[in-house]
Amino acid sequence: MPGYHVFGKGDEMLGGITPPSEGKDVSEWVPYVVVMYLWTGCHIGKVKAKGGTVLCGSDPVPDGGRMAIIGDPAGQSTGLAQYAQGPSSD
Helix, strand or coil: CCCCEEEEECCEEEEEECCCCCCCCCCCCCCEEECCCCCCCCHHHHHHHCCCEEEEEEEECCCCCEEEEEECCCCCEEEEEECCCCCCCC
16 A cells, blocks of 8 residues: 555554545544454455445555455444454464
8 A cells, every 4th residue: 555654563563554545635543453364254244244335445554464444334434454464462
């Protein structure tokens, strides 16, 4: 993802920031949930089965993982992230 910058502590990824999307003049925060199997698992299927949508999907992140932004039927968005090295066990 162009312009995506990761921050963290040591080798642990804790978050990221990116410039606003083209055409957007407001900033927004999107919370992310770390999942083990974003595309090979059932997470995306469950979102769609419950009436949600995939707003932005399968974007690579710097560590080789993937992320997606999903929307619920009420219009709220949440991110899903699968990191290549897996979530921290701490």
